[in-house]
Amino acid sequence: MIVMKFGGTSMGDAECIRNRVGEIVLDAVEKGKEPVVVVSAVGGVTNLLLSAAEAAIQRKPEQARALVEDIAKRHLDVLEKAVKQTRFALDASSYITEILEDLSVFLKAIGVVGELTPRSYDIVLAVGEKLSARILTAVLEDRGYPAEFISLDQVIVGEFGADSENYWPKVQDFFKSRLKNVREGAVPVLTGFFGPTPNGILKSVGRGYSDFCASLAGAVREAEEIQIWTDVDGVATANPTKVSDARILERMSFGEMAELSHFGAKVLHPQSVWPALKANIPIRILNTFHPQAQGTLIVDETVEANQPFKSIAYKKDITVIRICSYGMLMAAGFMAKVCERFGSYGISIDLISTSEVSVSLSVCEKPSEIEPLLNDLRKFGSVDVASDLSIICLVGAEIQRNESIFGKVFEALRRKGIEVKMISMGDLRINLSLVVDNSNCDDVVRLLHQSFFAE
Ligand code: ASP
Ligand code: MG
Numbered sequence: 001m002i003v004m005k006f007g008g009t010s011m012g013d014a015e016c017i018r019n020r021v022g023e024i025v026l027d028a029v030e031k032g033k034e035p036v037v038v039v040s041a042v043g044g045v046t047n048l049l050l051s052a053a054e055a056a057i058q059r060k061p062e063q064a065r066a067l068v069e070d071i072a073k074r075h076l077d078v079l080e081k082a083v084k085q086t087r088f089a090l091d092a093s094s095y096i097t098e099i100l101e102d103l104s105v106f107l108k109a110i111g112v113v114g115e116l117t118p119r120s121y122d123i124v125l126a127v128g129e130k131l132s133a134r135i136l137t138a139v140l141e142d143r144g145y146p147a148e149f150i151s152l153d154q155v156i157v158g159e160f161g162a163d164s165e166n167y168w169p170k171v172q173d174f175f176k177s178r179l180k181n182v183r184e185g186a187v188p189v190l191t192g193f194f195g196p197t198p199n200g201i202l203k204s205v206g207r208g209y210s211d212f213c214a215s216l217a218g219a220v221r222e223a224e225e226i227q228i229w230t231d232v233d234g235v236a237t238a239n240p241t242k243v244s245d246a247r248i249l250e251r252m253s254f255g256e257m258a259e260l261s262h263f264g265a266k267v268l269h270p271q272s273v274w275p276a277l278k279a280n281i282p283i284r285i286l287n288t289f290h291p292q293a294q295g296t297l298i299v300d301e302t303v304e305a306n307q308p309f310k311s312i313a314y315k316k317d318i319t320v321i322r323i324c325s326y327g328m329l330m331a332a333g334f335m336a337k338v339c340e341r342f343g344s345y346g347i348s349i350d351l352i353s354t355s356e357v358s359v360s361l362s363v364c365e366k367p368s369e370i371e372p373l374l375n376d377l378r379k380f381g382s383v384d385v386a387s388d389l390s391i392i393c394l395v396g397a398e399i400q401r402n403e404s405i406f407g408k409v410f411e412a413l414r415r416k417g418i419e420v421k422m423i424s425m426g427d428l429r430i431n432l433s434l435v436v437d438n439s440n441c442d443d444v445v446r447l448l449h450q451s452f453f454a455e
Helices: 014-030 045-057 061-082 086-113 118-142 164-180 209-220 254-262 270-278 334-344 367-380 405-415 438-453
Strands: 002-006 035-039 147-152 187-194 225-230 251-253 283-287 296-299 311-324 349-354 358-363 382-395 422-425 431-437
Touching: 002 014, 002 209, 014 035, 014 061, 014 118, 035 118, 035 209, 045 061, 045 086, 045 118, 061 086, 061 118, 086 118, 118 147, 118 187, 147 164, 164 187, 164 209, 187 209, 209 225, 209 270, 251 254, 254 270, 254 296, 254 311, 254 382, 270 283, 311 367, 311 438, 334 349, 334 358, 334 367, 349 422, 367 382, 382 438, 405 431, 405 438, 431 438
Parallel strands: 002 035, 002 225, 035 187, 147 187, 225 283, 251 296
Antiparallel strands: 283 296, 311 358, 311 382, 349 358, 382 431, 422 431
């Protein structure tokens, strides 16, 4: 059994859904792979839904209505082109109409109540994946294969209580029981949205949540492999839109993938790593538009390739906070108190680097978004804030063996006169992170890729 997740571009239009996704799924069925399919919303639809919710809360009902009409038109067009037999098309179109009527009513209520809670966002967002999954189900049936549409928008009903820790195991239990009841021989088509979640899916998981859904589904079913079908051939040595000669990696470890996706690689949602890792199920990144490519396999073992490191990722617009304090000298527990302050404001720290009297910490937020935290930190000592910075992260198990890597990195930057504001190396020695000005970010990525990967 395998899990196959298709992203927004793969679900982009009728042609893609019927001829690409349909073909790939049916090929897996015929090869006896017993696929469980997970889909994202049709490309762009999640953004339209978010705009509709914003319009509703801003009391712009006309705008909200126009957006819902646009969503309806897009899906009904796709359905008409992708499904030939009327009986399958009719069932799906009445579902689409009904869901969008409910959405209109809900958006009106948001305007009346004047409240857009995380739970309301979840209800609105769920629509995207319900529509795309319903269409793909009809496409598979239309092509002569039994399929079962499964909406995960009611995974946990009622309150979560204060204890959201128990939430993910509960979700997995739900997935397990729901998948057990699938009709014999039918291909389950799951909505990549699963919820409602504590604090809302945008906060608890974030955009790209359907990757995480696929990983949860794969873990509960003990899949052979979790396939993430996207629009690139796999994980590359750098972002191919910035570095034209970036190459695709054949294999990498979960740890490396976690670092890369956290530091900006978009191919996989960072949270998707843990359910797969815990259940020891490999994840493979594949290209819907080039299915013959073998993709990148992510496994639970150290992978040492014959190259200086695996890949360079970057994250722009970060802020570095430096706290300088003589109170730190020989003081046990100082760091714990500082970190506790960040936690209490819900701000997560990416990099830390320390000396005896100073500590520098990087965060994603802009200084204006964290003023209360900054004021609070001043009680520890003097606080300097530098913004408009980028983290550049070299990732790979090879780093720990490659003694010359540091020299080469700093020499390349020195030659170009690029200043490094902060450095951090994880203890696992699979990543080396540098902080530079935003304005230098793209150049540094290209420069480092060129220095290490040029033939
Ligand atoms: N459609 C959702 C989003 O854009 C979920 C996903 O693509 O995985 O975030
Ligand atoms: Mg994605």
